[in-house]
Amino acid sequence: MSSRGSLMFVLHAHLPYVNHPADSSFLEENWFFEAVAETYVPIISLLERLASEGIRPGVALSISPTLGAMLENEELEEKMACYLGSRLELIAKELERAKDDPALLKTVKLYQKLYEDAAALMHKYSGDLITPLKSLQHAGQIEIITTAATHAVLPLLTRPEAVRAQLAVAAEDYFDRFNQKPSGFWLPECAYEPRLNSSLKLSGFAYTFAESHSVEFSGQDASGGVHAPYRTSNDVGLFVRDAASSREVWSAQFGYPGDPAYREFYRDFGYDGEYEYLRPYFGSDGARRPLGLKYHRITGAGTDLAAKQYYDPDAAQARVEAHAADFLERRIKQADDFYAERGTRPLIVSCYDAELFGHWWFEGPAFLETVIRKIRADRLPLQFVTPSEYLNSCQEPREITPGSSSWGENGYFDPWVNETNDFIYHAVYAATDKMIETANRFRNQDLPGLSLRALNQAARETLLAQSSDWAFLLYIGSHAQYAKSRLEDHVANAIKLLGDVIEKKVDETALNKLEQRNSLFPRLDFRIFASVSKF
């Protein structure tokens, strides 16, 4: 059947850079391990499965440079193997404990398969999950794009040098990781402002994404609505996120993930189980923590955690089928309505954080796979396209300048600038200004190796201080102390290193430790922060 519209899935995978090599069970490193086991492995597996069956997924996947660095970090890979081993050891005990409880046993076996699959995929690729992603892209199954170096909310960086550094470092990082230049750029938090157009162009990006309200209310001729691509005045392609399809998948309140049959995220066996039984699986501090074994379903909106009922994988899978069918039915209607109104076939751009699929919405990967399969199996009049494919085949997009916007709460920058987190900008700007000033001072000098290393590490620390995650964690009040410490550490590290270079007293031992801990962007050259860059 011929296509009545195009569907573009964009999954944005990002985690803040968390690497604590001196600690074997650092709590926040679990963010990474959980996301690998519950999201990245299931998504890679489904992409490979589809590709092997001749069903081209055709999705775009944004891998943040910080996440990419963690996926290639051998120490984290080793810790990941320990994490999976620990979970499988606990699951073995759980299989015994649940043997007379068929409802529980079914879910324990589900987790056994989840973690065994994760261990198998990690083993298959020697712990490096970039390898299968690279292969999928090389085979034309998916398109991989990048985002800002440390996921800074770019409209909140007023120094152009800082924006350029975030983009240029990301482009270089992508090239090193995927052996080709990146085409697409995911704006962290979908945060756009017109000032970014020139930076995107200068860094070689061909397209990016913006929020629908930034286009709909731009006051310009957006006659394609949100279902057509646009271009900026300097020819950067612009795709617009579709609010309807996003809401159906994103919203726990109105969307599919809130279905009573789906797994409950917040009730975790790490808080339910008998303490001594679970003690070996907690960290060195002995404090209870989530263990990823969640045996209950949402049950009902507002149901108390204690009253949640057991999860039933079969019932959940039935809902996945129904939700995938509903999602596609709505997209076809959306396409038909658009065609009836405007006489052209729409492009529906659905963007999600990748970690929604699997980690937060446990059934998300199954939903994604079912959607892709159904289009083929039911010969539905929709086709998946990647951004580059679409730009290469569509008519010249109309020029537009969207307004400033983000996909955060209320649509602008409130989550990252409010009374809970605004104090951090004193520190972020102190490091950024000092970095730019020092880069300008030394950019044309031949520097001794130690000074050069210190300046490059200061650039890493500055970039890390600019990450959007610290402001957001402070805003939601979760891991707030960790976020504050990380921010202050990076700022202090950057300022000290820069001062030490100026005073010619770099402490090599301390520098070695920082290089080991914050070891991303191995080719980073501090001069990228200079006001007139050599790049």
Added chain:
Amino acid sequence: MPELSRTLPSEDRLVLLPKNPGVLFAFWQFSASREEAFISSALGGEVELRLFHSEDKAQVSALKAAWKSGKAYLEVPAQGRSYTAALYALRSGEWEKLLESNPVSSPAAAGMAEERAYASLEFHKRVHL
């Protein structure tokens, strides 16, 4: 209110950031030499934070500000326009401009409907509350 645990280098800085269509965020800090000028009364203790339209330099608001460092949320009269902030202090009875911010455009209100709202908040619920 949360605050930094460590002291930052003493530098002159006034930065203006966008928050939403109706509000900009300003924060500032003075260098040691400026602090000395305040302490020695070379500069009067009264500081004003003024907001201007970038295009025509017309002043749109002014408020009393702290001389050492501080922050303020500034309501803007017109969305989608560019603004600049500046800090003024009295020297010998005359207002003297001490610091000027970067220009920043306030977002144009797009009437973001409630059903659009979200994205990263729900994702970040995954960090366990």
